[in-house]
Amino acid sequence: MFVSARILVVDDDLTARLLMRAALRKAGHEVVLAVDGQDALRQFETTPVDLVMLDVEMPGLSGYEVCARLRAQAGDVLPIVMVTGMDDLRSVDHAYEAGATDFISKPLNWALVGHRVRYLLRGSQTLRALRRAQADHAAVLAAIPDLLFELDHEGRFIECHSPPSALLMQPPEHFVGRLLADVMPGDAATVAGSALQTALEQGTSFGKQYxxxxxxxxxxxxxxxxxKAAVVGESPRVIALARDITARKEAEQRIARAAYFDSLTGLPNRSSFMERVGREIGRASHTRQKLAVLFMDLDGFKTVNDSLGHAAGDTILQTAADRFRLELRPADMVSRASPGGLEIEFARLGGDEFTALILDIAGADDALVVARRIGQVMRQPFLLETGAVQLSTSIGIALFPDDALEAVTLLKHADMAMYRAKRDGRDQACLYGAMPVC
Known part of the structure; x- marks a missing residue:
C-alpha cells in the first residue's frame, strides 16, 4: 500500500539536491530541501518529516553529526538514510553508530531511489504500529489490577505482570523460568495446576480459587x-489472571456469619442451631446414640433490662455467652470436648433465651450434670457499670429419642420443661416429663 510522505533531503551539492527531489517527487512524495547540516536541523524543528535523506560529506556539521542530533530529537522510529560516496566498512559502521537506519552509496541509481524509500517507509510504519500496539498493551496491563502470568504447558512461568498494588511476596522476575510448584504452596499450586490443565484441554478455566x-x-x-493460539514450533501456552478476591470472601463470610450467628453474642443463632440439631438427630438415628437439648432462660433478666436499660441487658447477655464459651468450653460451630467429656454447642435464640446441644450422652444424668454446671456459672455476679447483678437460670431438658424424634419438637419440649422449672421456683433444671431437679 503506497503512502505519500514528506522527506527532508540534506545535501550541500545543488545538483544532487535537485536530482534527489525529482526522483522522490516522481515516486509521489513531498520534498523539503536543506543546504547543509545547520539548515537541516532548523527545518527539522519547524517542519515534521517522515524520512531524512542525509549526505555524509558536508561543510560545517558532517552528516554523522547531523544524524546523531536528529536521532536524539526524533527517537528511533524516524528513518534516516545516509547518502555516501564511501563504501568501506568503517564508514558504514560509523553511519549506524550515529543512528542511521540505512545507507545508499553514490553514484545513485535514481530509478531505484523511490523503491528504496518506499521500503524504508513501510518498515517505519510497521515499527510505529508496533510501538502503538505495545503502548496500548502496556496501558491495558497497567489498568488491570490483577496478577497476570503466561505459563507453558508444564506450568513454567514465561512472563509475569504485577500491578503496583499487587501482593506478590517476590518481584515478578523471580517467577520467570520457574514452575508453579516452585513458587506456590502445595495446595495453591495444585489448584493452579488443575486450572492450567483444564485450559489446555478445554480452552478456558474459570472460578478456581486458592x-x-x-x-x-x-x-x-x-x-x-x-x-493461547498455537504457534508453530512453540509448546502450548496459557494466559492466567489471578484476581485478589479477599474483600469478596470477607464479605461472604460476614454475610454467612450474619445468617448463622447472633450479632450481639457471637453464638450460633436459632437458624444455625436448628440446622445443627437436625443433622445430629440424623447421625444419632444411625448410630443409635442419645442427645439432649437444653432450653435456658435468665431469671430476673427482664427486670434488670427494664430498670437499668438495654445497654446493661446487652452486657449481661454478652457475659453469659462468654461464660458458655470459656467456662463450659462449648464448640462454636466446631465440636470440642467439654470438661466432662461431652460435646456441647451453645446458641442464642433471642432475648435472654439460650440453648445447648449435648451430643452422645448415655442418658438424662449426663444432661443434668451440664445443666447443674450452667446453673453454677450463671449464679456468678454480672458486673455492670452500676454495680454487680445476681441472676439465676431456669433450664428445660429434652432428650432424643426419648422425648422427640425431630428438631422442632425436641426444642419445643425443652422449652416446655424450662417453663415448668420457672413455675416451680426458678434456678433449677427440669427434664421433660419428669419433676424439676435442683
Missing amino acids: ELVMPQGRRWFELSVAR
Whole structure:
C-alpha cells in the first residue's frame, strides 16, 4: 500500500539536491530541501518529516553529526538514510553508530531511489504500529489490577505482570523460568495446576480459587485461565489472571456469619442451631446414640433490662455467652470436648433465651450434670457499670429419642420443661416429663 510522505533531503551539492527531489517527487512524495547540516536541523524543528535523506560529506556539521542530533530529537522510529560516496566498512559502521537506519552509496541509481524509500517507509510504519500496539498493551496491563502470568504447558512461568498494588511476596522476575510448584504452596499450586490443565484441554478455566498466607495476612485469589493460539514450533501456552478476591470472601463470610450467628453474642443463632440439631438427630438415628437439648432462660433478666436499660441487658447477655464459651468450653460451630467429656454447642435464640446441644450422652444424668454446671456459672455476679447483678437460670431438658424424634419438637419440649422449672421456683433444671431437679 503506497503512502505519500514528506522527506527532508540534506545535501550541500545543488545538483544532487535537485536530482534527489525529482526522483522522490516522481515516486509521489513531498520534498523539503536543506543546504547543509545547520539548515537541516532548523527545518527539522519547524517542519515534521517522515524520512531524512542525509549526505555524509558536508561543510560545517558532517552528516554523522547531523544524524546523531536528529536521532536524539526524533527517537528511533524516524528513518534516516545516509547518502555516501564511501563504501568501506568503517564508514558504514560509523553511519549506524550515529543512528542511521540505512545507507545508499553514490553514484545513485535514481530509478531505484523511490523503491528504496518506499521500503524504508513501510518498515517505519510497521515499527510505529508496533510501538502503538505495545503502548496500548502496556496501558491495558497497567489498568488491570490483577496478577497476570503466561505459563507453558508444564506450568513454567514465561512472563509475569504485577500491578503496583499487587501482593506478590517476590518481584515478578523471580517467577520467570520457574514452575508453579516452585513458587506456590502445595495446595495453591495444585489448584493452579488443575486450572492450567483444564485450559489446555478445554480452552478456558474459570472460578478456581486458592488461599495464600502473606505478610499482609491471608489472601484469596481466583484464577481465570485461557489457552493461547498455537504457534508453530512453540509448546502450548496459557494466559492466567489471578484476581485478589479477599474483600469478596470477607464479605461472604460476614454475610454467612450474619445468617448463622447472633450479632450481639457471637453464638450460633436459632437458624444455625436448628440446622445443627437436625443433622445430629440424623447421625444419632444411625448410630443409635442419645442427645439432649437444653432450653435456658435468665431469671430476673427482664427486670434488670427494664430498670437499668438495654445497654446493661446487652452486657449481661454478652457475659453469659462468654461464660458458655470459656467456662463450659462449648464448640462454636466446631465440636470440642467439654470438661466432662461431652460435646456441647451453645446458641442464642433471642432475648435472654439460650440453648445447648449435648451430643452422645448415655442418658438424662449426663444432661443434668451440664445443666447443674450452667446453673453454677450463671449464679456468678454480672458486673455492670452500676454495680454487680445476681441472676439465676431456669433450664428445660429434652432428650432424643426419648422425648422427640425431630428438631422442632425436641426444642419445643425443652422449652416446655424450662417453663415448668420457672413455675416451680426458678434456678433449677427440669427434664421433660419428669419433676424439676435442683
